[in-house]
Amino acid sequence: ETGVTQTPRHLVMGMTNKKSLKCEQHLGHNAMYWYKQSAKKPLELMFVYNFKEQTENNSVPSRFSPECPNSSHLFLHLHTLQPEDSALYLCASSRTAGVWGYTFGSGTRLTVV
Amino acid sequence: DAKTTQPPSMDCAEGRAANLPCNHSTISGNEYVYWYRQIHSQGPQYIIHGLKNNETNEMASLIITEDRKSSTLILPHATLRDTAVYYCIEGGGSNYKLTFGKGTLLTVNP
Numbered sequence: 001e002t003g004v005t006q007t008p009r010h011l012v013m014g015m016t017n018k019k020s021l022k023c024e025q026h027l028g029h030n031a032m033y034w035y036k037q038s039a040k041k042p043l044e045l046m047f048v049y050n051f052k053e054q055t056e057n058n059s060v061p062s063r064f065s066p067e068c069p070n071s072s073h074l075f076l077h078l079h080t081l082q083p084e085d086s087a088l089y090l091c092a093s094s095r096t097a098g099v100w101g102y103t104f105g106s107g108t109r110l111t112v113v
Numbered sequence: 114d115a116k117t118t119q120p121p122s123m124d125c126a127e128g129r130a131a132n133l134p135c136n137h138s139t140i141s142g143n144e145y146v147y148w149y150r151q152i153h154s155q156g157p158q159y160i161i162h163g164l165k166n167n168e169t170n171e172m173a174s175l176i177i178t179e180d181r182k183s184s185t186l187i188l189p190h191a192t193l194r195d196t197a198v199y200y201c202i203e204g205g206g207s208n209y210k211l212t213f214g215k216g217t218l219l220t221v222n223p
Contacts, residue, residue, distance in 0.1 A: 002156065002158075004156075042213045042214055042215050042216075043213040045212065048210065088154065090156050090157075092156070092157075101147065101159035101162060102149075102157070102159060102211060104156030106155055106156050107154075107156050109154075
């Protein structure tokens with residue numbers, strides 16, 4: 001257990017479904033991140049939140065919608081996804097954006113059918 | 114895109130030191146060198162970071178060249194559980210985004 005908890009661990013959804021991924025940390029960190037890792041590809045940064053404010057959207061399609069209600073929680077809302085969106089979605093946190101080592105969660109393995 | 118260069122794979126015998134090289138020739142003065150590793154299908158794990166000086170912690174040692182253009186991560190006594198992809202990343206300072214490359218797959222053999 002790293003201190004960053006992601007739920008669910010596995011998710012299968014149809015292309016017309018709406019689902020949400022949840023990330024929670026109680027490390028006292030103020031920055032949170034979403035990364036995507038597709039098969040045999042490097043991790044891709046999707047979104048950065050620093051003190052609850054979004055500071056980075058790395059050209060992510062609008063079918064992915066992040067939400068950060070407070071510094072401890074981060075959500076990724078999913079709707080009308082495509083099969084190519086199937087991937088491991090990783091959440092991370094750090095003391096502030098980029099300065100200290102990131103702590104990653106174990107990820108959500110998403111399969112879009 | 115990642116700005117660091119690492120060999121795609123390396124092998125190491127169990128109990129021996131694993132030395133993983135990284136080139137970061139475009140690193141700026143206030144950027145750190147970070148090392149993470151990712152064991153299959155898990156989230157990456159922070160190992161160590163440094164700016165100019167060599168660093169050591171309970172997991173590894175980090176040797177940074179004087180010109181800061183390259184570094185080496187040393188796992189002093191590799192075990193089978195150290196088999197993972199190791200990422201060397203520039204970050205911090207004005208660059209708050211950690212951009213992961215393809216890393217080095219280290220395989221520790223019995």
